[in-house]
Amino acid sequence: MRATFDTTHLLRAVDDLDTVRAVLVDPDELRADLLRLHGMAHTLINGGALSATSVDETITELAADIEAELESMSALLLTIRQRIRPLLTLTPDDG
Template identity: 40%
Template sequence: MTDTSNTISTAYGLVDSAALDELQASFDTSMLLRIVDEIDAAASAARGENSLREMVLRLHAMSHTVINGAGMSVGTDAETLPELADTIVDDLRETATRMRTWIAKLEPLLKLEPRH
């Protein structure tokens, strides 16, 4: 059961009053809009020519040929299979780091959950 003496009713539900006071003094809500811009940029980078999506599809085609003996479906004039895998892993690590940063910026909002 929620202790209502420590909560405030808002248009978006009950929140912990102490956490709300803290966030009102320290949380920059415009940072959420910057995250939206970063998400848009990441989504754009993940699609299109030479995007992460296209690189993974090319890696699949190369792997399918080398590992499964399938016919070639992409050219051999670009990077090697290990080089492409390395590029993709680096890109995914950068994406994961960016996502961890977003999570850290959003986590203070979890303090608004009323204590039970």
């Protein structure tokens, strides 16, 4: 492990987590986007009342933007997981 594991990967994991935290600590924009998407979907799918929006974008564009943001956060979390996974081999044998 000493010859193959670079501990700076763990520091990069901290940076990745900070990126995700920046969105999660103040999720107002993502929350607002999800609520706006709900309003659009409700109107389109359920025939609900048309909600006023100042943004000129389609439901598809908004859904794609939200998906891209979530995918980016997911990718960072998976990267963190991959960075720590080699350390699991250091578990001492119980026997």
